[in-house]
Amino acid sequence: MNPSSAFARVFVDELVRCGVREVVLSPGSRSAPLALVLAVEPRIRLHVRHDERSAGFLALGLAKVSERPVAVLCTSGTAVASLHPAVLEASHARVPLLALTADRPPELLATGANQTTDQVGIYGTATRWAYDVGVPEQRIGAVAYWRSVAARACAVATAVGDAGPVHLNLPFREPLVPDGDHSATPGTPAGVESWPESLDGRPDGRPWLAVDQEPPAVTVLRDAPERGAVLVGEGCAERDAAARLAAALGWPLLSEPTGDARTGDNAIGTFPLLLADPDFAAAHRPELVVTVGTPGLSRSVLGWLRTAREQYVVDPSPAFADPTRTASRVLAAVPVAAKRRAATAWLRSWLTADAAAREAVDAVLDETEELSEPTVAREVVAALPGDALLFVGSSRPVRDIEAYAVPRDGVHVLGNRGLAGIDGSASTAIGAALAHQRDGGGHAYALLGDLAALHDVNGFAVPAGDDRPDLTFVVVDNNGGGIFSLLEQDGEPGAERVFGTPHGLDLTRVLAAYGVPVAEVAKVSDLRAALVPSAGLRAVLVRTDRAESAALHRRLQDAVHRSLSR
Numbered sequence: 001m002n003p004s005s006a007f008a009r010v011f012v013d014e015l016v017r018c019g020v021r022e023v024v025l026s027p028g029s030r031s032a033p034l035a036l037v038l039a040v041e042p043r044i045r046l047h048v049r050h051d052e053r054s055a056g057f058l059a060l061g062l063a064k065v066s067e068r069p070v071a072v073l074c075t076s077g078t079a080v081a082s083l084h085p086a087v088l089e090a091s092h093a094r095v096p097l098l099a100l101t102a103d104r105p106p107e108l109l110a111t112g113a114n115q116t117t118d119q120v121g122i123y124g125t126a127t128r129w130a131y132d133v134g135v136p137e138q139r140i141g142a143v144a145y146w147r148s149v150a151a152r153a154c155a156v157a158t159a160v161g162d163a164g165p166v167h168l169n170l171p172f173r174e175p176l177v178p179d180g181d182h183s184a185t186p187g188t189p190a191g192v193e194s195w196p197e198s199l200d201g202r203p204d205g206r207p208w209l210a211v212d213q214e215p216p217a218v219t220v221l222r223d224a225p226e227r228g229a230v231l232v233g234e235g236c237a238e239r240d241a242a243a244r245l246a247a248a249l250g251w252p253l254l255s256e257p258t259g260d261a262r263t264g265d266n267a268i269g270t271f272p273l274l275l276a277d278p279d280f281a282a283a284h285r286p287e288l289v290v291t292v293g294t295p296g297l298s299r300s301v302l303g304w305l306r307t308a309r310e311q312y313v314v315d316p317s318p319a320f321a322d323p324t325r326t327a328s329r330v331l332a333a334v335p336v337a338a339k340r341r342a343a344t345a346w347l348r349s350w351l352t353a354d355a356a357a358r359e360a361v362d363a364v365l366d367e368t369e370e371l372s373e374p375t376v377a378r379e380v381v382a383a384l385p386g387d388a389l390l391f392v393g394s395s396r397p398v399r400d401i402e403a404y405a406v407p408r409d410g411v412h413v414l415g416n417r418g419l420a421g422i423d424g425s426a427s428t429a430i431g432a433a434l435a436h437q438r439d440g441g442g443h444a445y446a447l448l449g450d451l452a453a454l455h456d457v458n459g460f461a462v463p464a465g466d467d468r469p470d471l472t473f474v475v476v477d478n479n480g481g482g483i484f485s486l487l488e489q490d491g492e493p494g495a496e497r498v499f500g501t502p503h504g505l506d507l508t509r510v511l512a513a514y515g516v517p518v519a520e521v522a523k524v525s526d527l528r529a530a531l532v533p534s535a536g537l538r539a540v541l542v543r544t545d546r547a548e549s550a551a552l553h554r555r556l557q558d559a560v561h562r563s564l565s566r
Helices: 003-017 032-039 052-066 078-082 084-093 142-157 239-249 271-275 278-283 299-305 345-365 373-383 396-404 425-438 450-455 482-486 495-500 507-513 524-530 546-565
Strands: 022-025 045-048 070-074 097-103 129-132 166-171 228-232 253-255 288-292 310-314 329-331 388-392 411-414 444-449 471-477 518-521 537-543
Touching: 003 032, 003 142, 022 032, 022 052, 022 425, 032 070, 045 052, 045 425, 052 070, 052 078, 052 084, 052 097, 052 411, 052 425, 070 078, 078 084, 084 097, 097 142, 129 142, 142 166, 228 239, 239 253, 239 288, 271 278, 271 299, 271 345, 271 396, 271 546, 278 299, 278 546, 345 373, 345 396, 345 546, 373 396, 373 444, 373 471, 373 524, 373 546, 388 396, 388 425, 396 444, 425 444, 425 450, 425 471, 444 450, 450 471, 450 507, 471 507, 507 518, 507 537, 518 524, 524 537
Parallel strands: 022 045, 022 070, 070 097, 097 166, 129 166, 228 253, 228 288, 288 310, 310 329, 388 411, 388 444, 444 471, 471 537, 518 537
Antiparallel strands: none
């Protein structure tokens, strides 16, 4: 057995022992040793994608939902660079992604050899650990080394409080395929056949390295003020604990969609609209805000957070999130209340305002059956069946969900909010749906804008033979960057060309070219009918006008202001 093939067998076996169940690969010659082992490994579900950029985000989605390390494998050269956006998102969102990059052996570096560049450290500070494994060699001790590296990579990627991407650079010398000697498989005693030691791992399928990670200590909040709030942002790992704290203290629960804690009686659904109202925000300055995850979706919320007398940030990592730089204390876990507080005038004022704002929003949106972007967000969340998963694209869709969708139980919402980019949205949604349904979850949905769908259009290219989730994409097509119609750039000379960026493409035909059936809808009743779960990948397309949408958002905020002034 040649060293490259021996390494691949040992390394893949150790990944499985360490909890890896999903691997994504993009084809390439230099990664052949691992690809050939993965192709026949029954303990791993293998996904193949032509585009490394999409492959990285597919792995990201799988890891976000499964919370297990997921590996993505590519060949050398520009393929490695194409994984960089997914690695960055995984870093900021603390997702356990294993970037396995095949490489040429060191004697070919700096020679002008084909498809060869310096891959070591290519992802910079985005990785929790980056390591060049070295060319596999036939020698005593190699198996322990290979297994130790694989186990350490998985342990680092899943570290409590600081999960994130790991990069292993894997140089291989030829031959890259098995050379006909298959005798040195795991279980062969040392000294038998051609390999100088057993390829086996630890007994009983144990990983080579087991890292004990204690859960963080929980703080008890004593003498918590009445005027407080729990604010939940992206990456909240303790959604139930956050909801319990709000309920126990009689505080409003303000959760961004990807905080995934918009649940329970204390959840305030319209809080971005309420806090965008100067009078309401001024009258509701908090004494203490407990922030869980990374907030930052709405300017109105961050502005209000700056007015808090104190802010406690919940984050077990030294790299805790404090975008307003107002944190006065950092806790490793969501605290618990020393005693339960009955409902107060403070909470009632939030609930009353939320009800008034909701009534005002619904009154405006219900004036017509024609679909608008806020209406789509409201209807999609309302129509989700129990145990559904919803991936929400960055830019306008996630903000429309935050402001206009009614909080509800029984659904899981996620998005790529680590860096808040629109890159890789389709692939991440597919990966998330696959992981969700592998664990027995229900139908999956994704709400994207047209630019997000186009940016990752190769994500819709699922090769024959690969698993396809039951996933409905709802794509809002306003022919460009609609969010800029609501920002300061709108109306500036040249803004339409450099921010609006109209593409003029027929998305129905674009998606059909990738084998995705599309239903175009224009009315609320048609959208509701199109959201009924069905098998496979499909899309629902809603066409809107950017200028009309911007005017509607302003009208909705005005309606909320009037409702609060009564």
